[in-house]
Amino acid sequence: MGVVDSIADLVLQTYQSFLTLTLGQQISIIVLAPFVYNLVYQFYYSLRKDRAPLVFHWIPWFGSAVTFGMKPYDFFEECRLKYGDVFAFVLLGKTMTVYLGPKGHEFVFNSKLADVSAAEAYTHLTTPVFGKGVIYDCPNARLMEQKKFAKFALTKESFKTYVPKIREEILKYFVDSDQFELKTRTSGIADVMKTQPEITIFTASRSLLGEEMRKRFDSTFAQLYGDLDRGFTPINFVFPNLPLPHYWKRDAAQQKISSAYMGLINKRRETGDVDPKRDLIDSLMTHSTYKDGVKMTDQEIANLLIGILMGGQHTSASTSAWFLLHLGEKPELQEELYQEITGVLNQKGGDINDLTYEDLQELPLVNKVIKETLRLHMPLHSIFRKVKRDILIPNTNYVVPTGHYVLVSPGYTHTSERFFPNAEEFDPHRWTSAESSVSEDAGTVDYGFGAISKGVSSPYLPFGGGRHRCIGEQFAYVQLGTILTTFVYNLKWTLTTEKVPNIDFASMITLPEEPAKIKWTKRSTASI
Template sequence: MGVVDSIIDYGEVAFNLFTSLTLGQQISIILLTPFLYNLLWQLQFSLRKDRVPLVFHWIPWFGSAIGFGMKPYDFFEECRQKHGDVFAFMLLGKVMTVYLGPKGHEFVFNSKLADVSAADAYTHLTTPVFGKGVIYDCPNARLMEQKKFAKFALSKDSFKTYVPKIREEIVSYFEESDQFKLSTREKGVANVMITQPEITIFTASRSLLGEEMRKKFDKSFAQLYSDLDKGFTPINFVFPNLPLPHYWKRDEAQQKISSTYMKFINKRRQSGDIDPNRDLIDSLLTHSTYKDGVKMTDQEIANLLIGILMGGQHTSASTSAWILLHLGEKPELQDELYEEITSVLNEKGATINDLTYEDLQNLPLVNNTIKETLRMHMPLHSILRKVKRDLLVPNTKYVVPKGHYVLVSPGYVHTSDRYFPNPYEYNPHRWEAQAASTANDDEGEVDYGFGAISKGVSSPYLPFGGGRHRCIGEQFAYVQLGTIVATYVYNLRWTLKGDKVPDIDFASMVTLPEEPAEIKWEKRSTCVL
């Protein structure tokens, strides 16, 4: 008890001393104490030989949030030049250990499930958007099986049926949207931050969910997805639930969309009208029993439908917007694409109305345009995992403690001249010579439960991530984006409205173009409207 008594005595002395000070002195101590603690904590962290170099920060808890949040790639490069490829920084109370470059890709993406967790890093962000029991709100084994269930609708045979549906949706949008109205207008101005999110959700819903569900996706329903989309912001990552309007809209949108899906599911359950080859809804109603015999509930199926559609909504809307902007800056590249597309179609005496999945495979410049856009504008600039147990950084003495985070940034590597010459030059032709450098065939494949994928993550080019959480929608993205590019180029020719391609807006968790992001378009002679 003597030690306890001594502590109490010291506490009383300190308290009496503090209360004897003037109000100004008391306020100064209260304000300065966190800063002093912050400096002592950083000193203690830096003196440990088993910790990675720490980026110095003055502001407690907030850390390097401003530099990282405004220009993450510049921030990473500045830190790399000072500390090397491996370093740590404070981000809103969380310590992030960054490992840049292909070795960093291996370290994070190939880490064992027992060591790092994507669910622990993201579930508080994703669960309010997708719903309970799916994606990161379930054990990893369940997530892997959910991916397998979804892949039934992502087969080559399915893609063949999707291409004409996607093309029809785009042409219909050209005819009806206020941004175009091609039936009555020869030229105009379009905001790609309006057109591409709408086109993405309309084409994805038509192809994946079927025509009956697509009819529900009018502008008001698309707005619900927009409200849901606003649940993926940095403030949501730090504070999952706050009494603010955009949180209320997120929750209301989730409930309304989920309710709409449930009505369709109940209708098909009651009628028995279920064809697993018709659309993703029926596919999941047929293929959603886990290996242990447990079936997904219908509510979980509805939530998974939200997750699948939202997973592609971010990336494809962002990527297609960037494609249009870069092509607007390079009309000559549009003309090359036009020549490639019309050549393939003319060879079989067809027009864009006859575009097929097989045609997309014969359009290398179209596919390289998508590839180059994903290089310059990977939708997610940073990918996180939470460390579940002390983790040794390979070939170093550094240990990342349990509870910290590891961060990898393929987008940084994509735009580094250490890996890509002239990285800020938009040049789809670079891939004609670099195809071999991005191949992982020699590294084999692994099946995490949802089909075999390349286990190689040492490539400097990983726009769809890697490892067990690699995006399963990669092939669908190329089908959707390829059809969008081909349909735009065949019908329109455009230039930028502004002087240059807009800068990247890193305020969102997705790398979007800053507004205004507009193109000036005019109809081509081959326009179908």
Template sequence: MTSMNSTLDYANEAITKNLNIFLGLSLSYKISIVLLIPFVYNLLWQLYCSLRTDRAPLVFHWIPWFGSAVPYGMQPYDFFENCRKKYGDVFAFMLLGKVMTVYLGPKGHEFVFNAKVNDVSAEDAYKHLTTPVFGKGVIYDCPNSKLMEQKKFAKFALTIDSFKTYVPKIREEVLGYFKDHLNMDKNSGQVNVMKIQPEITIFTASRCLCGDEMRKKFDASFAQLYSDLDKGFTPINFVFPHLPLPQYWKRDSAQQKISSAYMSLINKRRSTGDIDPKRDLIDSLMAHSTYKDGVSMTDQEIANLLIGVLMGGQHTSASTSSWFLLHLGENPELQEQLYKELTELLNEKGGDFFDLSYEDLSKLSLHNSVIKETLRMHMPLHSIFRKVKNPVRVPDSKYVVPKGHHVLVSPGYAQTSERFFAFADTFDPHRWETSNASSGKGDEKTVDYGFGAISKGVSSPYLPFGGGRHRCIGEQFAYVQLGVILSTYVYNFKWKLAGKLPDIDWASMVTLPIEEDSNIIWEKREGCVL
């Protein structure tokens, strides 16, 4: 005991002595030391990590906490490829205080998407980002089991019978938008696809998913509210979900206004008893949203879920339709091939453009290939995260990802890599005529997470809608929506780029084209219905 007390006295004396030395320094020296300590700690921590054989190699970084945020944020796919060449498919990097373990390629897809829910959590990774946008009690702001049931509730609007009714509604919305916004009195004009496609997709999605009564509440200002919500999905929101900044105020205001619009209609129907579960998703949720434990969703949670569902129906389609219009603007020959495919189908039916049906969409193979190729080159989300709840071993390696770290997978990287797709930088829809990668199934085993059977295999390099329990349930709706939008453009217009193909705006977590460069020049076709 005497020896221990002597040691403590010596330690206290040393600390006091060093503290007095520090306090005796000039202010500039004090500031220098305080600033230097994090950098020294950062280097020592990285040295320690490099000596551990049970951790994935860590990408070196100079700046504490920020880590590799700049190269990752500016060009994530280039960053991944440069790291892969140095470290292999598995590596880790620091991102704004979070250690992200990356596993590239199909094996990484399998590792992350089919991981056990007890080991990795999408809810813990995204909750702080999505809750201010969607609201409480839904999507990632609830246990995973409830999210699976919410997906099941929402599938009312995603049946084949529903899709059949959506085709004429989407066509009507798109043509109406052209008439109101493109000045159809003229035979040609110029438009920015990043201004019109988000509006077209939100109008078509709301008409289909939320019904005619809710659609009437939507106008350009309502579309702007969804745009303000969209801006809640940026890297800074991922780390700091609440800051006193204008974009946060706009996000919160938009969430409240959209939620109030849904609540107004829900309250009206509740008070009058005018609830028809077959009418639209709103009524379906009001009638059928009781969990297995007997607890029903509150009306506010229904409104919040509707925000999430509609954003899901808008996000992918706004990005994808913008990109295929821009790529086709580079390729007039491909536009003519699409026009030929569409008119030949209509001629075989003996009908006109207004006779195009849900069943016909599957026969437009080149149209579907254009959508597939666009999704290959421009998967809406470039990175998908999970937070590790229990230590997980990386298959076929000695690496263990510890609790509290994150795992990251990037199907978008694989889809644009020469390792998996020849001439990956070339927009070539015809590649799908012979490729068997389009299914993304890997194997035919299925699993039901509570919202219907889906393919269990996620080992394909092509997974534009993700995989596993969090796979997007709106894939078929997206193809219907995008198919009608594309065919409506093709039948009525020819178009070309006003400049060069825009770069990707990596500032958002959604891979959108840079807005100021996204202009096309359109010209009416001879058979234009407007």
């Protein structure tokens, strides 16, 4: 007890001495103390050989949040040049250990469940948006089975039926939207940050959720998804719930969309009108019993539907916006696409309305444009996992302690000259020769939702990897391919600015900075 008494006496004496100071002196100490502690902590940290080098920062708690948040790829490259591929930085009170490049992909994506957790990293961010009991608000085994349930609607046979439905929605949008109005106008200006989120949500709802649910999706409903989307921001990552307007809108949107899904589910339950081949809603109502015999509740099905649509919304809305902007800068590439599309259609003796799922597979340049867009603009610039127990970084002495985070950035690798020559150049033709150098046949593994590639050491991973790899990759190509071919066949366009907009990293999605507009003219072959 002697040591404890001595410490208590020292604390008491320090406090009494503090009280004798003037108010100005007390305030100075209170303000300066965190800065002093921050510097002492960083000095102590730098002496440890079992920790990744820590990026120096002056401001306590905030750490490197500003530089990381504004230009993450530039931040990563500056740190790599100074520290190497492995380093750590403080982000709003959290210590993030970064491992750049393909070896980092392997380390994070193939880490064991016992070592790292995506759920603990993201659940406070995703649960208010998707709802309870799904995605990261459930055990990992449940999530893997939920992915398997959803894959019933992501088959080749389903994709064949989706293509004409997606195209029909785009053509209808060309007529109805004030950005186009193709029945009465032959030219105009379209804001891709308005058109692409709407086109994405309309086409996804029509193809995945069916015509009955699509009829409920108007611009107001699309706005609700926009309110949900704004729930994925850095401030939400740190503070899941604050008394601020965008939090209130997020919660209201979640309740309204969930209620709309529940209304249709209840109607079909009551009437017995359930056909598992009709749409994803009926498929989940039929195929949603876990291996242990527990069934998903209808509310959980509604919540999962939100999660599935939101996942595709991010990828397809941002990717289609970006390829419209890049093609607006390259009219010669538009013409090359047009010739490829019409070449296939001429062989069939038809127009764009005759383009099928099988035809999309025979359009190499269309698919290369999508692939190149995903390389240059991976929707999520950083992917986190929370460390559950101390883990050693392979081939180093660095240990990432429990409670810290590991971070990987395929988007950084995609845009690095080390892996892609002329990385900043939008060049779909690079994939003609580069395809073999970035693919890796490492066999497959099944985490519970179907076989996927084990290989995550590739420098190109636009849909992530491992057990949390996006299951919507093939659907994304179908949706994006149909959007791209329909635009190219009906319109020509250029940018309204001198160059493609810069990336806005303010949210967690890599979107173009405003203004992001195209000047379009109607083609003579337009089907409207």
